[in-house]
Amino acid sequence: MWTSIEDSLCELGESPFWHPHERALYWLDIPGRAVLRTRGEIGSPTATVERWALPTEPGCMAPARTGGLVIALRDGIYRAREWGGSLVAMARAEHDVRTMRFNDGKCDALGRFWAGSLNEAKDRANAALYCFDARPGDVSPTITSMLEHVTTANGLAFSPDNRTLYWADTAAHVVRAWDWDAEANTLSHARVFQQFDPKPAGWVPSTPTHYDGRPDGATVDAAGHYWVAMFEGAQLLRFAPTGERVAAIAVPVQCPTMPCFGGDDLRTLFVTSGRKGRPADELVQRPASGTVLSMRVDTPGLPVSFFED
Numbered sequence: 001m002w003t004s005i006e007d008s009l010c011e012l013g014e015s016p017f018w019h020p021h022e023r024a025l026y027w028l029d030i031p032g033r034a035v036l037r038t039r040g041e042i043g044s045p046t047a048t049v050e051r052w053a054l055p056t057e058p059g060c061m062a063p064a065r066t067g068g069l070v071i072a073l074r075d076g077i078y079r080a081r082e083w084g085g086s087l088v089a090m091a092r093a094e095h096d097v098r099t100m101r102f103n104d105g106k107c108d109a110l111g112r113f114w115a116g117s118l119n120e121a122k123d124r125a126n127a128a129l130y131c132f133d134a135r136p137g138d139v140s141p142t143i144t145s146m147l148e149h150v151t152t153a154n155g156l157a158f159s160p161d162n163r164t165l166y167w168a169d170t171a172a173h174v175v176r177a178w179d180w181d182a183e184a185n186t187l188s189h190a191r192v193f194q195q196f197d198p199k200p201a202g203w204v205p206s207t208p209t210h211y212d213g214r215p216d217g218a219t220v221d222a223a224g225h226y227w228v229a230m231f232e233g234a235q236l237l238r239f240a241p242t243g244e245r246v247a248a249i250a251v252p253v254q255c256p257t258m259p260c261f262g263g264d265d266l267r268t269l270f271v272t273s274g275r276k277g278r279p280a281d282e283l284v285q286r287p288a289s290g291t292v293l294s295m296r297v298d299t300p301g302l303p304v305s306f307f308e309d
Helices: 280-285
Strands: 013-019 024-029 034-039 048-053 058-063 069-073 076-080 088-092 100-107 113-119 127-133 142-150 153-158 164-169 174-181 186-195 214-220 226-231 235-239 245-250 256-262 268-273 293-296
Touching (some): 013 256, 024 058, 034 058, 058 113, 069 100, 069 113, 100 153, 127 153, 164 214, 174 214
Parallel strands (some): 058 100, 153 214, 214 256
Antiparallel strands (some): 034 048, 076 088, 100 113, 113 127, 153 164, 164 174, 174 186, 214 226, 226 235, 226 256, 235 245, 268 293
């Protein structure tokens, strides 16, 4: 069912998206400080993976309408006009870059770039979610703190009708939802969308004690269902907009990190994964750890949203 993309191995893969113009999958290796992308038809004998080294850890990225990428590095949001091109700072981070960095994020349908932060010590909930608006107009580019008080920002996704925003705090094992006015960019009616049980004391993957994992990266399909990668849970979970769990899909890695949809029909489900810091016996038992996995699904996803500047 699942297939690993050849030569896709990373320490911690994240932020995948399908680029429709290039017919390529992009993703990041956060500790490996690299952007990766496929070249050629995935799975064909001539397919390759290109890697672009970055100066600091990238948390998330998105394609830009006029070409290139917008990337959230440890200390700010940067713009690259072409693959491997120079990185131009567009907004500086408001956090202490010695102990915090940017993490999960993506663009909304109006072309604004959202990026959450992460407290590396995980000792307090001082991370936040920012929205960077650089759309052409009379106003200079602005970065705005939209939500606060989490430890590890993750799970960002927008409903197809642009009326609901989802955001997770991995450390708290929670996904929350807000009513979202996309045009005004305001959030209201905060609520818990999913609360998962904490990791049992002393839990390791080899024990029989059940653990769903904790919510990492996420996406939404064309039917409005929320797909979330459950780190250490070896699964993706799919939830209806009502919050009902409608599917649990096992993956051959302990630590899936983020799903996305791609392919010409957006019916190929991709998921990145991690291997950094995992036990040696786990990596032997789950050799796909750190690769990008793919499988075909019935319900298509939504096309990637481009950064507008």
